[in-house]
Amino acid sequence: MVFCGRVNPITGSLDWVEEDENYDYHQEIARSSYADMLHDKDRNEKYYQGILAAVRRVKDRGEEAIVLDIGTGTGLLSMMALTAGADYCFAIEVFKPMAEAAAEIVKVNGFGDKIKVINKHSTEVTFGPDGDMTRRANILITELFDTELIGEGALPSYEHAQHNLMQERWEAVPHRATIYAQLVESRRLWSWNKLLPMQLDCRTIQPPPEMQSCPGAPSVCDVQLSQLSPSDFRPLSDILVVFRLDFSKQISSSAVSHIVSFTPLADGTAQVVLSWWDIDMDPEATITCSMKPGWLYPALQPVPWRDHWMQCVYFLPEEKKVTEGGETCLIAHQDDYCVWYNLTNPSAADTSYTDSPACHCGAHITWNRARFGELNDLCRMDKYKKALKEILTPSTVCLCVSDGSTLPMLAHSVGAAQVFTLESSSVAHQLMDKLLETNNLKETIHILQKSPDKVIAADLGDRKVTALIGEPFFTTSLLPWHNLRFWYSRTSLSENLASDCLVLPISASLYVLAVEFKDLWRIRSPCGNCEGFDISIMDKMIKKSLDFHESQEAEPHPLWEYPCRALSDPTKVITFDFQNKVPTEDMKAEGSLNLVRSGVCHGVVLWMSYQLTENISTSTGLLEVSDETGNCQWYPHGKQAVYFFSSLWNLGLDPTDSQTSVTYQLTFKPQLGDVRMSFIPQC
Missing domain, CATH: 2.70.160.11 (Hnrnp arginine n-methyltransferase1)
Incomplete structure (x- = not known):
């Protein structure tokens, strides 16, 4: 057993927890998408059909079928390859507990002498008489994809394998991938990326200029687009083919930009790019596995469910007006791990590389997308506004305990005499300071960058707090009860609270x-027998x-x-x-x-x-x-x-x-x- 130090998200203290030394490994596997992938029947069937066709093409040329399976996981695709008639398989898996499991699984299923499991990153695998691989492969099977397709390092892995581990001619399963995109206008999705102006009783709270111009977080937002309502967005373009990757040819991980010209379907404000991908398992594209959202399927056709592959939401660096019928260019920039988009006029289209977007305002570092949506939820904020009006008076000394909250501004707008707010980090403090400065509220709302137990009377102007408020919300919270940190804060602040102090929420x-x-349920369902394999x-x-x-x-x-x-x-x-x-x-x-x-x-x-x-x-x-x-x-x-x-x-x-x-x-x-x-x- 080992002791692991962990910050308690409720109390804020460092707790030492006794755990099995392999617990994190087991957790990694248990909380991963392995079960989801193994239960993805559509994926499994398409992979097997593609592998069977690839083995046949190699055999028809009179060659032995030698397979390289990168990211083998459980070894399922390697076993499919042997079942399809392949002669030998090198199965690469970098995660040691998973590689050990794969070695046992292929042995249990009778393939131990024809599948070699290699516990390395594929770019570290060597070829030669004393290398990890003694023969070059002529069939390349991979499942290195994430929701963004290339986010797990697929391109560098392909590039290395094709250069170093494959024969001069090889078959690839999947054979190619196609990235699709659709430009949309959507207040709901845009509210995940920007703090929108908030209307109070007598004024409008505006976000700081640096927040308005910030391109946002560099990471893609992966989501089950099938669960969005058609009323949540308005299409401004057809579904566009952005770029394709042919895995049977040499892949490059070098940065590149793709320009797609299109004619907007309507006048509107372009804000968001929705994206997904298909993979063709064979050269003729007769075996295709699609990640398209459910609303693109025919009414009676079943929609495959996946959580390991969803759809992408990309936010444009800034909103741009488009005009129906006017030519416009969508530019997809791609490096070895991610994709990002710009929108421009044809005359200004440029394929030169630009850096991926990165937050410079602090908000996208402090708040996740769900938090942006929460802050922009007008119905939710209206409830808080009505509640504050019930408890605050011109004589109220108000203290807010929540991370990055707009409640202090609401409290001020309904007439609290003095408003203080606690921020837990320097980044959050700077962000709130900019927000107050933009709205000329620095003189009336005071930020305390302190933990609740360190607050003293002098911090509050030697006055007792008569209203303690919170949403509650804390950036460290993962589970619903983690926001009970507000309760612990209230307890730590007891000496600073008036005897008749009102608390919001009450409970x-x-x-x-x-x-x-x-x-x-599939993500936690037993694997048991998968496609005929134990x-x-x-x-x-x-x-x-x-x-x-x-x-x-x-x-x-x-x-x-x-x-x-x-x-x-x-x-x-x-x-x-x-x-x-x-x-x-x-x-x-x-x-x-x-x-x-x-x-x-x-x-x-x-x-x-x-x-x-x-x-x-x-x-x-x-x-x-x-x-x-x-x-x-x-x-x-x-x-x-x-x-x-x-x-x-x-x-x-x-x-x-x-x-x-x-x-x-x-x-x-x-x-x-x-x-x-x-x-x-x-x-």
Whole structure:
């Protein structure tokens, strides 16, 4: 066993946790997309068809079929190649625990003498009599792709392998890839990238100029575009072919730009590029695996579900007006790991390389995209505005405890006498300082870059705080209850609070709901037998990790992207009273979730709801349940916690049986700032 130091996201303290020395490896595998990929039947079938065709082409030339499989994972594609008639396979896997698993899997399936698993990065693999490979390959199989296609270093890996490990002529599976893009106008998507002007009662809060001109974060936003409503965006272009990569020819990882000329479909403001890719498994493009969003499929055609490959949202460096019928150029810049876009007039189109966008305003470093969306949610902010009007007066001394919050400006706008706000980092402090300066509020709203336990009376002008407010939101939070850091802050600040200090929110409540997922369950589903191969060792590795926290752990997921049905009624299990200090004793709850709908119960969702005042509340989880179908609508600006059942994947629960339920036991441990949990289906 080893001790690992971890910063507690609730208390802010450094905790030393005793863990198995291989725990992180097991976690890496358990939380990866291996199960999702192995259950992607469309992907598996297309790969096998492509491999079979490639082996035939090599055999038809009278050659031995020698395969190089880069990023073999479980060894599935290597075993497919041997089954398709290949003579030998070199399977490369850089992640040691996965390489060890692959070696055992190919041995169990009877391929141990024809598949050599090499535990190296592919660019470190050597060829020669004493090298890792004693023969050059003539079939190159890879699954090095991410949502952006090239984000996992596919291009350098291809370039090295083709130069150093392949014969002069080779077949590639996949054979080629095609990148598609569509230019759109979308307030919802744009609100993930920019802080938009916020209308208060008597003024408009404007973002700083450097934030308005900032190109944003360099990383792509990957999302399940199928879950966007058609009303969330307006197409300004047709679907455009941006560039293609032919993997049967020498690949270059050098930076390059691609210009695509098009005619806009309508007048509008270009803000966002939606993008996805297809891979053709054969030269004739008769075997194609597509990542296109669900709304591009014919009405009756099933849509393959994938979480390991989604779709891309790219933000333009700045908004640009386009005119229907006027020629416009979309420029895709590509280096060895990522893609980014610019929009320009044909006369100004330039294929010369430009650096990838990088944040220079600090906001995209401090806030993630969900946080931008949250700050720009007008309905949400209106609730806070109404709540603040109920508790603030011209004599109020107000202190805000939340990271990067606009609540101090709301508090000032409704008339608080003095407003202070705590910021946890220097970057957040600078960002808030710029925001206040832009709106001439530096003299009326005071920033304290201190932890709550370090605040003294002099910091507050020797006055007691009469209103403590928070959203609550903290950048360190991953799970819903991590924002209980507000409660710990309130406790640390007790000496600075007036005896009649009002606290907003008044309280928070933890809710639970038993659900049936349409697809998300696949990421934690046992692999067992996959396409005729025994992959059960993966189940053992995943179970070892999940069992470690079987009665404690849930994981965060943005459920607006993952449809599910409510099988029980939402149930409040624990309420946290912010008007009082954090207790010293554990808070426990136990009971049963009676199932009110039929279905397969894959797990339980947990979220927090905040009572801002007696009459105003806001949820960070379930927003609505359809009475007829049980379909759930989730809060779109954050992640909910999901507890997956690890051993009862296919448990059918019949609501006509009065015994059908899910029992729960939850314990909030104040010393750890953690929620321990156990959910057990009963039928």
